[in-house]
Amino acid sequence: MRKIHDFHGGIHPVENKHQSLHTPIRDAGIPAELTLPLSQHIGAPATPLVAVGERVLKGQLVAEATGLVSAALHAPTSGTVTAIEPRPIAHPSGLPAPCLVIASDGEDAWCELPPPCSFETLERPELLARIRAAGIAGMGGAGFPAAVKLGLKPGTQVETLIINGTECEPYITADDILMRERAAQIVRGAQILAHLVAPAETVIGIEDNKPEAIAAMCAAAEGTGIEIAVFPTKYPSGGEKQLIELLTGKQVPSGGLPMDVGVVCQNVGTAAAVADAVEHGRPLISRITTVTGAAVDEPQNFEVLLGTPMSHLLALAGYRAADNPRLVMGGPMMGFTVPDPGVPIVKTTNCILAPSAQELPAPPPAQACIRCGLCAEACPASLLPQQLYWFARGREFEKAEAHNLFDCIECGACSYVCPSNIPLVQYYRAAKAEVLQMRRDAQKAEHSRQRFEARQERLEREEAEKEARRAARKQAAEEKARRAADAGSGEADPVQAAIERAQARKAAQAAGAASEENPLQKLEKTVVTTRERLEKAEAKLAQARSEGADHIAALETGVEKTRAKLAAAEQALQDYQAQQTPAEPAPAGDAAQAAIQKAMAARAAQANKSPLEKARDNLEKLEARLAKSEARLAESRAAGEEEKIVEALASSVERLQEKVAAARAELAAEES
Amino acid sequence: MADVSYRELSLNGLWKNNPAIVQLLGLCPLLAVTSSVVNAIGLGLATTLVLVISNTSVSLIRNIVSDAVRLPAFVMIIASAVTCIELLMQAYTYELYQILGIFLPLITTNCVILGRADGFACKHSLLPAMYDGLIMGLGFALVLVFLGALRELAGSGALFANMDLLFGPVAANWKIVVVDDYQNFLLAILPPGAFIFTGLIIAVKNIIDARIDARRAALREKPVKGSKRVRVTGTIS
Amino acid sequence: MALMRVTSPHAHGPLSTSAVMQQVLLATVPGVLVLTAFFGFGTLVNIAFAALLAVSFEALALKLRGRPPGFYLGDCSALVTAVLLGIALPPYSPWWLIAVGIAAAILMAKHLYGGLGYNPFNPAMVGYVVLLISFPVQMTSWAPPRGAGEVPGLLEALRACFTPGSFDAITMATPLDVLKQNDALLVRDLWAQSPQFGRWAGLGWEWANLAFLAGGLWLLYRRIFTWHAPVAMLAVIALMAALFYDGGSSASGGSPLFHLLSGATMFGAFFIVTDPVTSAVSVRGRLVYGALVGLLVYLIRVFGNYPDAVAFAVLIMNFAAPFIDQYTQPRTYGHAGTGDGK
């Protein structure tokens, strides 16, 4: 039996877990439409690989991971992609985010999956590739891509692999029921993870309020060398850092990762998903989600396809919307309110909590902080929450940072115990965001400053050059004048000067004629350099292909473009040569002459035009612009674009209308 | 400098820039000796006199003393003036001299005096400097007396007790008992009371100032918003 | 239907500020009963009149500051201040004494600094100290306990409160005062001579202290505050008394038991030092804070001018609380070292 350590603080909120544990996991079925947010994890959003209207099969890769920290997305069922557009997602802001919408066809036809295999036969990179390909992101709530966490740097030694079955938040039972019903799968997943990171020990940590789960896990782990550690129930022992301290006695350094103390931590749900992915090749397309709270008639756990609207699950559980003032994704301590029940289930949705107003009453007005210190006692990070509160409230963000604001895990224990009902966590969230915003702003300001200074410098340089040129010209003129004066025995002769000017002009023209070859040379040069660039790009592309790098597509388009440019350049060269051969170059002056004549003609035409015509022209032009603007406005209104843009457009239309009106008035005045 | 307005000087010394309740200078005597009106008048007069003398002398020598050594020179002048006053008081109002005790010589270190010497007198000619000393001293003395009256009233329920110490036997029965059978409220007499009452006076002054400002702001015309903008990018062709 | 948007956590614990204050009020009951039993109805009249005044002053101050009085009065903090001051004042105090004390406590110590939670000094103790330095005569005379003199009834208590001067005759020095003034008798003889002394400490005082101890223990049990500050304070008082106890000579400072059960020791330890607003915050900070209060109490009692010293000790340490906080920050999870002063 391992020694169980303790962590500072913690609270014991009412658990309310039994409500959703009466029935086994129920399949939530296939809803008519699935909405897959492209970013269901921490890191860069996935890039869609399918087009609107395309038919997809269950398990088919529909969006691939981009960048290092990202996760792939797969179609949860077969159907047709109907849209790729911003939709509301499960986020406290209620802002829309890019989503991939699939209309299910009800056939639930699987795509071709890799053959099932046993993990012992697979090499480490291959295992990792399978996990990455399955798009697994931490199922406990944070949603960190699992493959990234498991992709250790070579040479690191993992002491402890912790499988987190703690589930310390009240109400949530998704992991509990998973452990009860699929203990063997979790243990296999844990074995795969252990195979991958080769730890000195593997521990599955479970709180002692889940006796059935503990029994099931113990039975499943029999003889595998995996230890089941049971510890007293306390919130937030399921927090990664707290769990690591509980089981190993080590603290993850501030700003560091569990790996810094030789620990890798994964959720039981993640372990189960890993087992599925590796053994059966099945990507992550569904998860267990608890639906609970007093506003549903039958609280229970569902196995639900990702992208299913919450309203679908709530309906299955007997949701009474009238009794439910707020809908929470996650638990009552760290979950967030969702603005609309239509938002989809994502990889991190472990619970949908629909409490009644009596169950979780609306927060009462905050009273003054009486510095009772209960928050400091409850804080699992040993912070001084009320100091942070004062600093956040007084906008003294540097001081808040000095008091380790960023070590706050936002577990909510301080707000829970606060007798004055102060929304402490909100203060910390806001303060953290403000600090980050300030850092961003400072960066941007610095960037702007550099650009401004660079611009000023450039303008000064240009000015100086201009000045220098002018000075040189002046000097030359003076020189000439002096020489002329010298030649003309001390008398400035304007005739002489004029002659000289004319001579200079002639010389310049001669020089221009000499440089007549230039266009040809230029074109030739263009062809040569473009060809060189094309060769280089092709080499790069080949290299990227052989390495399987991410940016092949970008390179391909680059090569394509360069090739087109080369063709154009060659064409231009040929054209030029063709033009050159039959006729000698036309006198240089001709083209300019023609342009001047044209301009003069235009001006004459303009002058010939009566004011009436001018006004009419003007009005026509303006009306055309107005029509265009109006069309754009209507378009943006129809597309439901953001209010501000529509407003901006509307105001510009108004301006144009005014101008048109003015032009009309002018025209009328002219006509009369 | 000729452009010194005496009206402005008076307003500054008595209200806008009052040494005691705006600049908060000379708090030590302010808090320590204002337990009664007579003490306050005594110290106020002494301070005013010293201020006038020191400002006058500093103004006279302002062009002679070099900048680096001006402070020691000023302190010397002030110390001499204080000594004279102290001797005078010892001679004519001995009891009061004894009550004021250490605070008489401590006038030397009163920041009001050095402050005015360094901040005003050494930059202005004789008459304005002298006038400034007088007004600043009066401003200080007025606050002193007001505070003394408040504390005496709150502390012992009477006013103008023991005025004979300063004004001779004529003033022996100037005492006004405001509340009969008053339980002496020691806190007002003790230094904490001085802090509390000073705070109250400052608060009242701030309220009055805020009212005046609000009334003025209501009368003043609003300037055009954003009217002072310039182009950072030069001319645009 | 519109759904609410709030930050987590959505659940809240059962404790509220007014509940905390009500528990504190409840915990003073045994002490008040014992005081009434030994010294008559004076304390009860004090408390009742003080409570009335405190609520009125609080409402007035809130009104002046533009806060809704109904909401803020609900936190019961003014009542707690009134009850604590009422207990601390000598029984049969004249009405104006109570009024000045409450005015100083509520208006000056509390609302001038911004109301509940913003006051650096314990309001009840500020009120007490203002009275003590302003009216030392009234504040240091205490009613004689039952057994040492006749105890006045309720009517007499009311009369004493509202017709000043009627009750001056029957007051006595407190045991702490007697011991302090003593410079001729051995402690044993003093004990035998003076009617104020009981079994371990002052007659009545010892039981009142034990009753406040009981109330404090109940609060501890209800987890209204932590044990650190009171225990540190009592431990240091006992330690100091034991160190300086010379067996009972005429210059003796009194035995540890005497100090623990005399004056406002227990009342101070469980009802004043534990005032969260004005004490240190962290666990280590509260230990330091309590210990220093204890040290000061003993030093002022034995070597100072005033017979009892809880109020002064607490106010002095109120000054120091932010400083203590600064140097007793707990080590944050994942940080090396103690994070002191950074």
Add this chain to the structure above:
Amino acid sequence: MIELLVQHPLLAALLALVGLGAVFGALLGYAAVRFRTEGNPIVEQINAILPQTQCGQCGHPGCRPYAEAIAAGEDINKCPPGGQAGIEALAQLLDREVVPLDDEHGEEKVPQVAFIREDECIGCTKCIQACPVDAILGAAKHMHTVIASECTGCDLCVEPCPVDCIDMIPQAQTLQTWHWELPDTSNRGADIIATDAGEAA
């Protein structure tokens, strides 16, 4: 000598005071020379606080000139883009009083970004010349566009545009920039709000 001093205490006092005066005067004079502050590093610090929008609303051509002016004693409340927060930061740095923004220089607005309605742009390059941070891309007779990430929102490009095709659009909020606001504590007198419990649509 000493005898003389003993006999004439006045002389002794005078000598002592003059001696003291001389010593301290010398000390002060030395310090004034020895610890003279060089240059004016405060300008850099002020410039670091200013938002670098280069908008000219303060009446100076750019942020740095304003920073220099502040260091020379000008008011700190002339920068609308920096807003009240900027004024507070400056006040703290310079130990001056916090004053409200002077609205002769404009009002504090939400951060904006310029937007060129591209089909209306005639390619006159006037906005390019106006932009203080080279955030507009384009060439003569070709449509221009704003590089949104470089735009400081100074709106200097709006006025020169001959066809009014530039709009200032408030910077859109995204999932990345959205965050919980600090609970509102400003109206505690009127009605008491515990959180910003709002209602979602």
